[in-house]
Amino acid sequence: MKRPAALWIWMILLAAFGRPVSARAHEVRPGYLELREIGTGLFELSWKAPVAGAATIPLHPVFSGNCSMGLGTAAPAPGALLWHTTLRCKEGLEGTRLTIEGLDAAVTDVLVRVERLDGTSETHLLRPASPQLSFGHARGRAARAGAYLWLGIEHILLGVDHLLFVFGLLLIVGRRWMLVKTITAFTIAHSITLAVATLGYASAPLMPLNASIALSILFLGPEIVRVWRGETSFTIRHPWVIAFAFGLLHGFGFASGLTSMGLPHAEIPLALLLFNVGVEIGQISFLLLILALERSFDVLQISWPRWVHHLPGYLVGSLGAFWTLQRTFLLLEKLR
Numbered sequence: 001m002k003r004p005a006a007l008w009i010w011m012i013l014l015a016a017f018g019r020p021v022s023a024r025a026h027e028v029r030p031g032y033l034e035l036r037e038i039g040t041g042l043f044e045l046s047w048k049a050p051v052a053g054a055a056t057i058p059l060h061p062v063f064s065g066n067c068s069m070g071l072g073t074a075a076p077a078p079g080a081l082l083w084h085t086t087l088r089c090k091e092g093l094e095g096t097r098l099t100i101e102g103l104d105a106a107v108t109d110v111l112v113r114v115e116r117l118d119g120t121s122e123t124h125l126l127r128p129a130s131p132q133l134s135f136g137h138a139r140g141r142a143a144r145a146g147a148y149l150w151l152g153i154e155h156i157l158l159g160v161d162h163l164l165f166v167f168g169l170l171l172i173v174g175r176r177w178m179l180v181k182t183i184t185a186f187t188i189a190h191s192i193t194l195a196v197a198t199l200g201y202a203s204a205p206l207m208p209l210n211a212s213i214a215l216s217i218l219f220l221g222p223e224i225v226r227v228w229r230g231e232t233s234f235t236i237r238h239p240w241v242i243a244f245a246f247g248l249l250h251g252f253g254f255a256s257g258l259t260s261m262g263l264p265h266a267e268i269p270l271a272l273l274l275f276n277v278g279v280e281i282g283q284i285s286f287l288l289l290i291l292a293l294e295r296s297f298d299v300l301q302i303s304w305p306r307w308v309h310h311l312p313g314y315l316v317g318s319l320g321a322f323w324t325l326q327r328t329f330l331l332l333e334k335l336r
Contacts, residue, residue: 029080029256030151031059031100031110032263035087037117043087045069048080050108057106064097066090094136103131109154111147113267123147141270148271152278155254156286161213161323162250163286168220168316170290172227173239183287185240189247190254191276197255198272204252207331213253214323216246221317228310254279 029050035043050057063069072085089096093114100110106128114122114135124133125147156162166186173179196202219242223235235242254276263271 030108031057031080031103033061033098033100033110033112035093035112035114037093037115039117041089041092043089043093043114045072045083045085045087047083047085048077049083051080057108058102059106059108059110060101062099062101063087063089067093067096096135097132098135099132100126101131104128107158109151111151113144115264125150144267144270145274148274149278149281151258152275152280153282153285154278155275156279156282159253161217162253164316164319165213165217165220165246165250166283166286167290168217168224168320169239169243170287171224171313171316172220172236174227178239182240182243183283186243186247186250187280187283189244190251190279193248193251194254194258194276194279195272197252198258198268198275203259204249206256207327207334209249209252211324211327211331212249214320214327216249216320218317218320218324219246221313221320224313224316228313 031050032046032048034046036046037043045061047061049059067087067089070086070088072083074081074083076082098112103110103126109128110126110131112124112126112133116122121144122135123144126133166183169182169186170179173182193202197204220235223233226233227236258268258271258275
């Protein structure tokens with residue numbers, strides 16, 4: 001299956017430069033704000049602010065005038081800064097406006113959850129385009145389901161290195177059936193480790209994981225060159241095996257989107273299921289977009305220079321090498 005080279009270039013450039021490329025390109029760590037009612041108008045407030053490297057992303061929850069926060073205490077947590085305090089709302093929480101200052105300039109979301117004394121709950125997902133909410137307008141399971149589903153979709157679509165790995169697989173796999181088999185293997189593998197990590201049965205150190213995910217992309221570069229030369233290898237003959245093996249690594253990367261939030265244990269099964277469904281929706285949408293564009297270029301019958309056909313593979317390998325070196329240096333710097 002010969003694919004138009006310009007399509008691959010377009011998709012790689014979109015992935016590489018659609019947002020800032022960093023050593024943590026695959027991470028989209030949402031913030032998490034939890035309010036647990038402990039008395040009339042009194043709440044325990046837990047705020048988990050995402051961290052980029054050694055710097056906290058400047059996000060701050062601000063409540064409207066009838067509510068006041070205590071001083072609270074702050075402590076570092078994996079990938080976040082955790083802050084505990086109390087919130088007192090003289091006129092109750094209903095109708096109170098919450099604004100996450102700085103969210104409009106960030107590349108992340110904030111999940112807001114309220115647990116009341118009467119057993120009801122309320123969930124909101126704040127995004128850069130809508131950093132404000134008024135409490136009392138989004139209750140129940142449907143709102144929570146939508147929030148977790150969207151987090152999964154966004155995590156994969158903004159996960160540059162996850163998409164680039166899938167993209168590299170597409171450059172290697174030539175047959176439609178083998179493509180389905182390969183993507184299915186990747187899906188099963190990352191679903192396994194996503195579940196294992198989110199349920200707390202296993203974990204992977206963040207910085208070595210980042211470097212390993214980058215290495216998985218670099219690994220595909222030479223394999224793409226072998227395809228051009230008409231050579232073969234275990235990866236070219238059995239790409240689904242490689243997709244499964246590296247998919248286990250990528251699953252731990254996906255899990256960071258949930259485990260960093262510190263959700264209540266009762267909420268984890270729902271969050272895990274819908275987050276994973278969201279990841280699959282995003283991944284399938286990415287694949288369908290590529291196939292649709294591929295079909296469009298075939299119909300147009302555009303002829304491209306030879307060097308254009310080779311450029312996508314070199315871009316995959318080069319970006320994989322860049323991220324591998326960058327993340328390895330950051331890991332070694334931390335170990336010093």
